[in-house]
Amino acid sequence: MEHLRRYQFLWRFLRPFVRPWLRRKFNYDAEVCTEEGPFLVLCNHNTDWDPLLLACAFPNYMSFVASEHIFRWGFAGKLIVALMAPIARLKGKTAGDTAMTMLRRLRKGVSVAMFAEGNRSFNGLTNEILPATGKLARSSGAKLITYRLDGGYFTSPRWSAGMRRGKMTGRIVGVYSPETLKAMSADEVNALIRRDLAVDAYAVQREVMVPFRGKNLAEHLETVLCRCPRCGKIGTLQSAGDTLACACGFTVRYNEFGFFEGADAPYDNITDWDAAQTAQLIALADAAGDGPIFSDDGMDLKGVFLDSHSEMALGSGRLTLYADRLECCGEVFPLSELSGFSLVQAQTVDFSCGGRYFEITSPQVRCTRKYMTVIDHLKQSH
DSSP states (O other): OTTHHHHHHHHHHHHHHHHHHHHHHHTEEEOOOOOOSOEEEEEOOOSTTHHHHHHTTOSSOEEEEEEGGGGGSTHHHHHHHHHHOOEEEOTTSOSHHHHHHHHHHHHTTOEEEEETTSSOOSSSBOOOOOTTHHHHHHHTOSEEEEEEEESHHHHSOTTOSSOOBOOEEEEEEEEEOHHHHHTSOHHHHHHHHHHHHOOBHHHHHHHHOOOOBOSSTTTTGGGTOOBOTTTOOBSOOEEETTEEEOTTSOEEEEOTTSOEESTTOSOSSHHHHHHHHHHHHHHHHHHOTTSOSEEEEEEEEEEEETTTTEEEEEEEEEEEEOSSEEEETTEEEETTTEEEEEEEETTEEEEEETTEEEEEEOSSSOOOHHHHHHHHHHHHHO
């Protein structure tokens, strides 16, 4: 790997300054790893700060796998590339190229870190581990370290417009030798990784009840909770301050412990509410027949070019989901050809279709996640 010494120097130079700052900012306590590299580090993922928080636990340079959209952040993206040399992965593209780059760096003696879910959690539960992760860990020939971050979901909820201060911890869960991994199947390694990184944020919070204080605690909750439990309409919930309300009169309060208060609350937590909402969205999709399942106006469609990490505006207009296709700004995307439909931000999705790569963004605060939920269901049921 080119310029490895520069990256190692920058890592060691900046770490003594960045680590104390992160500890104060997040009230963060990290267990430091003393294992010799190279190794593959897998971690759960809940905040945009997770790469820096994880870096606090490792004295030596690691190469991070990062979503490709970071490379399109202008000056900030160029700075990240210059300082860290991350490995790009488009959330909508096959992970084959990414895996080969990871393996090459590991074989050159560079440790690699990856957030195994590929996405931050919306509901407080660790997402599914990417299917090829176990195979990658076995074939790497490197030691595997699983590292778990707790408290991140309430510190910086995926749906939230802001941060809150509470308590975060980072802990080594497991260290596995190449020999141990070789003796297991890829499915067994995946199960091990899922076990080590599984977090139920609300189950933990019920035990510790740490307050996570901040301003406008409920702001942008409608990006995850899109269906009003009282009137059943989608897209009518709106947040303000610490409340989530609908024009029909429904209202709940989100408190500093992350729980809902109020007589209207169907559940006291997002995990259970989201599970019920998912079932309702799936039922709506199954009953839609050939008609539209749901749609939103004012969406922006872009084409993404991987080689140059650039994008091109394709139009603005209505986004509509049908049982067999997604339509946006005059483009038609058959679900049979669509893959990797994944959120890179609360209101931005990346996906591939027919060998091309696209991004859809909502300039307005609304729930784009509902499309991902239903598309996953439709593709699994056909």
